Amino acid sequence: MTGCVTCLTRACDGKEGKRLVSILEVSDLAVEFNTIEGVVHAVNGVSFSLDSRETLGIVGESGSGKSVSMMSLLRLIPEPPGRIRSGSAWFDSSKGRVDLLSLSKTKRAAVRGRDIGFVFQDPMSSLNPLMTVGEQIAESMRLHLELGDREARTRTVELLDRVGIPAAAERYGNYPHQFSGGMRQRVMIAIAIACGPKLLIADEPTTALDVTVQAQILDLVKSLRDELGLAVIWISHDLGVVAGLADRVIVMYGGLVAECASVDELYEQPRHPYTEGLLEALPRVDQDRGEELRSIEGTPPDLYTAPGACPFAPRCSYTFDRCRREVPPRYVVNNGHDTACFYDLAERRPRSE
Amino acid sequence: MTSEQPQPASGPDLSPSADPLLEDERGRVRRALSYGAKLLLRDKGGMIGLSLFMVVVFAAIFAPYIALHNPLQQDLTRSRQPPAWRDGGSWEYPLGTDSLGRDMFSRIVYGSRVSLTVGFLGVAIALSIGLVLGLVAGFAGGRVDNVIMGGANLFLAVPYLLIVVVVAAVVGRSLVNVVLIFGITDAPLFVRITRGEVLRIRNSGYVESAVAIGAGRARILFDHILPNLVGPLITVATFEMSAMIFYEAGLGFLGLSVPPTIPSWGNMLAAGRQYLASTPWVATYPGFAIIFTALGMNLFGDWLRDVLDPRLRRKGR
Amino acid sequence: MQRYLLSRAVQSVLLLLGVIVLVFFLVRLTGDPARLMAPREASAQDIAELRALMGYDRPLPVQFADFFSGAIRGDFGNSVHYRAPAMALVVTRLPATVELALSALLFAVLVGVPLGVIGGSNPGSIWDSLARGVGLIGQTVPNFWIALIFILVFSVNLGWLPSFGRGHWNSIVLPAVSLGLFPLGQIVRLMRSAVLEIRGEDYIRTAYSKGINDRRIYVAHVFRNAAIPLVSMLGVQFGYLLGGSIYIETIFAWPGLGRMIAESVAARDFPLVQAVAVFTSLVVVAMNLLTDVAYALIDPRIRYDK
Numbered sequence: 001m002t003g004c005v006t007c008l009t010r011a012c013d014g015k016e017g018k019r020l021v022s023i024l025e026v027s028d029l030a031v032e033f034n035t036i037e038g039v040v041h042a043v044n045g046v047s048f049s050l051d052s053r054e055t056l057g058i059v060g061e062s063g064s065g066k067s068v069s070m071m072s073l074l075r076l077i078p079e080p081p082g083r084i085r086s087g088s089a090w091f092d093s094s095k096g097r098v099d100l101l102s103l104s105k106t107k108r109a110a111v112r113g114r115d116i117g118f119v120f121q122d123p124m125s126s127l128n129p130l131m132t133v134g135e136q137i138a139e140s141m142r143l144h145l146e147l148g149d150r151e152a153r154t155r156t157v158e159l160l161d162r163v164g165i166p167a168a169a170e171r172y173g174n175y176p177h178q179f180s181g182g183m184r185q186r187v188m189i190a191i192a193i194a195c196g197p198k199l200l201i202a203d204e205p206t207t208a209l210d211v212t213v214q215a216q217i218l219d220l221v222k223s224l225r226d227e228l229g230l231a232v233i234w235i236s237h238d239l240g241v242v243a244g245l246a247d248r249v250i251v252m253y254g255g256l257v258a259e260c261a262s263v264d265e266l267y268e269q270p271r272h273p274y275t276e277g278l279l280e281a282l283p284r285v286d287q288d289r290g291e292e293l294r295s296i297e298g299t300p301p302d303l304y305t306a307p308g309a310c311p312f313a314p315r316c317s318y319t320f321d322r323c324r325r326e327v328p329p330r331y332v333v334n335n336g337h338d339t340a341c342f343y344d345l346a347e348r349r350p351r352s353e
Numbered sequence: 354m355t356s357e358q359p360q361p362a363s364g365p366d367l368s369p370s371a372d373p374l375l376e377d378e379r380g381r382v383r384r385a386l387s388y389g390a391k392l393l394l395r396d397k398g399g400m401i402g403l404s405l406f407m408v409v410v411f412a413a414i415f416a417p418y419i420a421l422h423n424p425l426q427q428d429l430t431r432s433r434q435p436p437a438w439r440d441g442g443s444w445e446y447p448l449g450t451d452s453l454g455r456d457m458f459s460r461i462v463y464g465s466r467v468s469l470t471v472g473f474l475g476v477a478i479a480l481s482i483g484l485v486l487g488l489v490a491g492f493a494g495g496r497v498d499n500v501i502m503g504g505a506n507l508f509l510a511v512p513y514l515l516i517v518v519v520v521a522a523v524v525g526r527s528l529v530n531v532v533l534i535f536g537i538t539d540a541p542l543f544v545r546i547t548r549g550e551v552l553r554i555r556n557s558g559y560v561e562s563a564v565a566i567g568a569g570r571a572r573i574l575f576d577h578i579l580p581n582l583v584g585p586l587i588t589v590a591t592f593e594m595s596a597m598i599f600y601e602a603g604l605g606f607l608g609l610s611v612p613p614t615i616p617s618w619g620n621m622l623a624a625g626r627q628y629l630a631s632t633p634w635v636a637t638y639p640g641f642a643i644i645f646t647a648l649g650m651n652l653f654g655d656w657l658r659d660v661l662d663p664r665l666r667r668k669g670r
Numbered sequence: 671m672q673r674y675l676l677s678r679a680v681q682s683v684l685l686l687l688g689v690i691v692l693v694f695f696l697v698r699l700t701g702d703p704a705r706l707m708a709p710r711e712a713s714a715q716d717i718a719e720l721r722a723l724m725g726y727d728r729p730l731p732v733q734f735a736d737f738f739s740g741a742i743r744g745d746f747g748n749s750v751h752y753r754a755p756a757m758a759l760v761v762t763r764l765p766a767t768v769e770l771a772l773s774a775l776l777f778a779v780l781v782g783v784p785l786g787v788i789g790g791s792n793p794g795s796i797w798d799s800l801a802r803g804v805g806l807i808g809q810t811v812p813n814f815w816i817a818l819i820f821i822l823v824f825s826v827n828l829g830w831l832p833s834f835g836r837g838h839w840n841s842i843v844l845p846a847v848s849l850g851l852f853p854l855g856q857i858v859r860l861m862r863s864a865v866l867e868i869r870g871e872d873y874i875r876t877a878y879s880k881g882i883n884d885r886r887i888y889v890a891h892v893f894r895n896a897a898i899p900l901v902s903m904l905g906v907q908f909g910y911l912l913g914g915s916i917y918i919e920t921i922f923a924w925p926g927l928g929r930m931i932a933e934s935v936a937a938r939d940f941p942l943v944q945a946v947a948v949f950t951s952l953v954v955v956a957m958n959l960l961t962d963v964a965y966a967l968i969d970p971r972i973r974y975d976k
Contacts, residue, residue, distance in 0.1 A: 036391070076875055106883075113881035120879075125872040129971060130894045139890075140880035175970040191880060507688040510958075511951045514913030515931065516696070519943055522935040523699045523706065599812050603917055606814050607932055622815065626921075629818055630826045637822070640815035647810035 023198055023231055024050040024073075029087030029101075031065070031072045031255075034080060038304045043069040044255040045086070047330075052092075052198065055225065055232040057246030057263065059239055059278070063300050065255035066235050067121075067203050073100050074112050074201075091115070092198065114144040117192025119202040123184035123209075127176040133187045134160070134172030137194055144195045159190040164220060182213035186220065193224060200225070201233045206241065218245065239282055243267060248336070251275050254301040254311025257330060261337040271339035271346065273316045310342070318343040320350055396659075402652025409646045413465040420459035421445070424616045428454035433632045451621070451635045452628055460616040461642050467610075467617035468646060471531055471601040472594040478536025480590055483543020484582070490544065491551025492570070502548065505541035513538065517600060521609040528611050531604065535597045542593065546585055554578050584661030591654035595647045602643050618643050671966050671973050678962045682955045689951040690741045693944050694734060702726070707750065707938045724940075737944075746945035751937045756945035760927065764949075766836055767926030770919070771911040773842050774850035775904065782854045783900070786861025791888065793866060801862045808855010814917040817848040821921070834923035845922040849914050853907040860903050864896040871895075898969055905961030909954040 031043040043065040050056050060066040071077050073089050089100040093115045100111065112118075120126045127136060137159060138152040147155065153172065160168035163186040176184055185205055192200055202221065206214035222245065225232050236242050242249055242263070249266045251259045251274060259272035270276045277296040298315035301307075310316070313323040322342050330338040331351065344351045394400070412419055432454035435442040442449060448457035490501040508516065516538050524530045554560055560577050568576070604610035605619015606626075613620055618639040625636030697703050704721035712720075721727045725736065740746060746756040782804075789801025824844060825833035832841045868874060869892065877891050915928030923929070927946055934942035966972045 074879060076879055078870065109881045109883055111881070112879055118876075118879035120872060120876060122872060126876045128873040128877065128891050128895070130898075130969065131890070136876075139877075139882065143886075144881060177971045188876070191876070503684075503688070507685060507692055510685050510909075510955055511689055511692070511947065512909045512913035512954060514916055515947055515950055518916060518931060518935055519693075519696050519947060520699065522938065522943075523697060523703075525700075595809075602812060603814055606917065607920070608936070622818070626818065629822060633822050636818050637815070640812065640818070643812055643815065644810050647812075648806065651806060651809050 022049040023052045023092040025088075025090040026069075026073065027088055029069055029072065029089065030085040031068050031077065031082060032085055033082050039306075040303045041306050042082075042255055042303060043072070044307050046252070046255075046257055048250055048257065048260065050199070050231055050233065052231050053225075053229050054248065055234060055246045057242030057249040058233060058235045058252060059237065059242055059249060060252035061237055061300060063254075063303060064252040066252045069252075069255075070201050070203060070233060070235055071118075074116060074118065075101075075108060076118070094198075110144070113140040113191075113197070114195045115197050116199045116201060117194075117197040119185070119188045119192045119200065119205045121204040121207055123181050123188055123205075126188055127184055129176055132173050132175055133179065133184075134174075137187065137190050140191065141194050155194075156190075159194055160187070162224075163187070163190045164216075165190075181209055182216065185209060185213075185217055189217075189220065189224070193228065193230070196228070197230070199231045199233065201235070203235045204237065207237070214241075221245075239267075239278055251278070254307060255303065256307065256311060256327070257340060258312065259339045259341075260330070261333070261339075265337050269337075269346070271333050271337065271344075272312075272341050273318050273343065273345065274312050275339075276345065277315075310340070318345075322350070396656055398652045399656025399660075402649045402654070402656060405645060405649025406653055407649075409465050409649065410469065412462050413469045416462050416466060420456075420462045421447070422456035422459045424455060424459040424463040425614070426455060430454065433628070433635075435632070436634055436638075448638050449632070449634045451624060452632070455616075457621075457634065457638055460621060461618070461639055463616045464618040464621060464639060464642065465646070467528065467615060468598045468601060468643075470528065471535060472598045474532045475535035475539065475597045476590050476594045478532070479539035479593065480543050480586060482537070482540035483545075484547050484586070486540070487544040487547025488551060488574070488578075491548040491555070492574075498548075501544065505544045508538060508541040509545070514600065514603070517604065518607065518609060521604055526610065526612045528615070531601060531610050535600065539593055539597065543586065543589070546589055547582060550582050550585055551578055554581050588654060588658040588661055591650055591657055595650035595654065598643065598646055598650075602639075674966060674972060675963060678959060682959050685955055686948075686952060687742075689955075690738060690948055693741075693947045694737050696947075697940050697944060698730075703938075703940055707940060741944075741948060746948070747941040749934070749939055749942040749945075751934065751939040751942065756941045757949070759942065760930070760945050760949045763925065763927045763930050766924060767912065767915055767919070767928060770842065770845055770849065770915060770924055770926055770928075771908065773846035774911055775853060775907065777846055777850040778853035778857050778907070779904070782857030783861055786858040787865055787888075787893070787896070789858070790862040790865025790869070791892075798862070801858050805855045805859035805862065808852050808858065811851060813848050813851055813914055814921060816851055817844070817918055817921045820844045820848055836925055841922075845918050845924055848921075849911060849918045852914065853910065856903065856907060857900070860899055861896060864899050865892055868892050868895045894968070898965065901961060901964045901968060905958045908957040912950050912954060 026049070027047040029043055029046045030041075033040040033042055042063075046065070046069050048056070058066045058070065068077060068082075072082070072084055073091075075084070084101055087101055090097055091100050091111070093111050095107075095110065098107070098111070100108070103111065127133065134153065134156050137156045138147075138149075141147045141152045141155060142149070145152075157168045157172055160171060165171050165183060165186055171179075176187070179187065188205070192202075200221070205221075206217050209217065218241065221232065221234075224230065232245075234242060234245055239249075246263050248260070248262050250257055251266070251272065253274050259266065259270065259275045261269075261271075266275065267279065270279055274296070281295050296315055301311040301314070307327050309325060310319075310323040310328050313319045316323065318341075320343070326342075328340045328342050330340045332338045333346075339345075342351055343349070428450075431446070431450055432452055434446050434450040434454075436449040436457075437444045437447045439449075446456050446458065448461065450456055451460070486501050486505075490498045517534055520534050520538070521531070524534070554577055555573070560573055563573060563577065601610055601617070602619035602622065605617050605621075606623045608623055610619050611617050613624075621639040622636055625632065625634075625639075629636050700706065702721070704717050704724060704726050707724070708717045708720050718727075725733060728736075737746075744757045748754060749756045749759055752759055785797070785801050785804060789795075789798040792798055820831075821833040821844065824831045831843050832838055833844065835841055874887065874891055877887050882890075912927070915924075915926060916931050917928070918924065919926045919928035920932045927950060930942070931946050931950075933939075934946060
């Protein structure tokens with residue numbers, strides 16, 4: 001066995017040269033959903049840590065548990081049917097270090113929006129259609145920063161301007177339907193950073209947008225991150241997007257962390273067959289023209305059964321007996337790099353314990 | 354204006370299946386059925402509703418065997434007998450007798466025949482007319498669409514009961530007339546639903562791609578539109594059947610439904626109304642039969658809607 | 671918004687013209703209204719005289735032109751039964767019906783909205799069960815039957831409330847509650863499902879992610895969005911109330927339009943029937959137009975749509 005979770009998260013601590021002060025320490029997070037067809041085991045024991053000012057990319061396909069795990073940090077999944085089965089998430093809030101998962105309702109609300117900003121996937125449905133965008137931004141500032149109406153309004157216009165909405169003052173009183181998708185996502189970002197949070201969690205914020213708009217939003221988040229000193233968790237199914245943004249990447253599969261490494265190392269030396277497959281499926285500039293892109297065969301895992309084996313085993317070309325019997329622990333590859341695989345990709349043979 | 358962006362499904366992304374729009378229609382129906390069977394056993398409401406409704410259907414079919422007396426047989430010596438559990442009642446007439454000495458229980462049992470006939474046939478006619486006109490309007494578009502929808506909206510603008518009452522007064526009391534009145538006046542609702550679904554489905558991605566690969570109109574109709582119409586139409590039909598049973602009783606109450614010689618719940622209510630204070634059971638017990646039937650159909654209809662409407666189901670709660 | 675409302679207004683006028691045509695032909699469904707109007711013992715000659723008197727012997731296009739030109743001026747001829755202008759009779763009956771319908775609607779809204787909202791906000795709770803129960807009762811209990819039960823219980827047995835007429839302040843209680851029962855059920859069901867659905871919307875999740883507390887989430891985000899379907903339902907329900915008043919006004923001897931419909935239909939007083947039908951439709955269409963205005967005021971997506 002691998003031993004304690006803390007050692008694991010240590011193993012996956014940030015890049016060299018950065019201060020190793022983690023502002024978020026998640027261990028053994030497990031989330032399930034009770035549906036009429038049965039229990040969906042969406043997240044099955046996820047651990048990771050995040051340093052201040054660090055950008056962490058979380059990559060995985062639909063159903064890998066990446067969004068659910070991040071949303072459950074702020075308890076934003078519907079409960080019921082959702083249920084957080086286990087785990088802790090220690091976070092440096094403005095009111096001291098707290099476990100996000102065991103906070104009272106009131107204290108949780110004080111962290112949401114104040115210390116952690118959230119940007120969601122679909123800007124078309126994530127804004128209240130009956131409230132002006134200005135109101136929706138000002139709302140949380142009046143609450144958390146106790147600003148008066150006029151101050152909140154002034155600051156909102158500044159924010160709208162900062163996220164790149166032209167004629168911000170006039171746009172304050174507009175409704176969401178008067179904005180394009182990209183503009184709405186800018187508004188969402190303004191909402192997320194309004195109260196000066198430490199951490200910004202972005203849940204596939206560019207997936208629903210045009211490619212050109214995607215790049216603009218990406219640039220906006222980068223510049224805001226550097227300017228405001230934000231830590232960012234960027235959830236994506238697109239390794240390409242994450243490569244240009246993140247310091248460190250977590251690859252998730254079947255509700256588990258498959259691999260965790262610094263972004264360069266992950267792309268250079270993937271140590272999990274799934275990561276390897278993902279990278280081979282990615283088009284590269286330096287690729288020979290004739291070479292075909294590969295895809296990963298098989299279908300995503302069945303989440304109705306609790307994992308008792310490596311969830312990737314059915315699709316993996318390196319699978320051997322052990323993969324179907326046990327859930328692989330996260331093996332440390334080197335400082336800041338670990339992989340949940342019984343097969344040693346570097347040595348091209350099963351690991352010996 | 355907003356730019357047209359793809360709008361992926363929101364919420365926690367849990368579904369391991371592929372894009373639902375690409376799913377095969379037949380697979381969808383099969384899944385709905387197995388899901389429905391599971392739900393029917395789990396959801397008490399649907400099961401209770403179905404049972405209540407089956408009791409009424411059973412009573413209507415086997416009325417001659419269930420009834421204790423001839424529902425038309427008058428016996429003035431036994432008029433206005435109270436129900437069995439009241440003073441002066443007897444189990445020979447478990448629910449008492451009306452002012453002409455006819456057995457209430459037998460009349461209520463036979464009354465189910467009128468109600469169910471009107472409900473079934475009325476909805477069948479309304480559904481047939483509505484389906485055909487709705488498909489024509491949805492497919493033809495343009496002027497044909499305008500004419501059909503103009504007519505439908507006209508009927509929907511006038512209070513429904515008003516039309517029914519006026520027509521019933523003009524055409525006279527008979528079972529056939531009542532069925533026809535409901536069948537025709539309720540058709541506009543089905544026209545609107547059918548047309549709406551046709552337009553919605555025609556504009557959906559999977560039909561556009563089917564057209565792109567060269568599927569003809571007939572193919573679109575039978576493979577895509579009709580299977581999708583089944584759910585909404587059956588659900589609405591259930592509620593409309595219950596509504597028609599209401600309206601038939603109401604017409605009877607106003608003396609405009611089937612001839613007074615036929616035992617129907619509405620006629621019984623109307624006849625009992627004038628003796629409400631002295632013999633309350635005559636006017637009130639047929640009401641329980643109406644409520645019993647309506648409860649069954651509504652519980653079942655609610656359940657049907659949950660199972661058959663995939664849009665509601667996908668909202669998932 | 672102006673263009674939207676203008677087009678709705680034009681549609682409403684067209685609809686009313688259509689209703690006039692519809693009403694003209696409905697009465698002539700059997701071909702000979704005079705035969706229906708005449709007493710059963712009337713001779714063929716009596717019927718012919720009546721036919722001539724009512725103008726039913728003229729060619730159909732002439733009758734139609736005459737009826738149509740009269741109807742758009744509000745002239746439907748004289749009531750056969752009251753021997754007075756039909757439209758004038760209708761107008762005198764209007765206040766009683768409006769009073770009854772609005773009271774019923776008020777009852778339904780005041781009870782239904784809070785109950786539906788509380789039920790939808792606490793799914794699975796006892797309030798939710800109550801809301802579902804009331805919704806089901808509204809749909810399954812006929813108003814003409816519950817009216818009889820109310821009379822039996824509150825007038826005959828307890829003697830608390832009057833069972834007929836419009837004389838006393840409390841005369842309206844039983845008719846309004848009986849008539850309001852169906853809309854009550856509809857409103858409870860609608861509000862419950864609207865709140866349930868809105869709770870799951872992405873923008874509510876956004877609001878939670880901002881740290882807004884439950885109370886403000888409901889007041890500022892959920893309720894306003896739930897008000898949209900409510901408004902459009904109120905418009906529909908008003909038409910239902912006018913229809914349902916046919917039973918309720920008959921049972922409680924309430925001197926309104928509904929009772930007039932029942933009476934004029936029973937007496938085959940066709941000029942009066944036509945006047946009531948067109949006028950009632952006018953009220954319904956006007957209410958729907960008002961609903962559209964209210965809708966546009968609540969929903970910016972309509973208000974600002976070019």
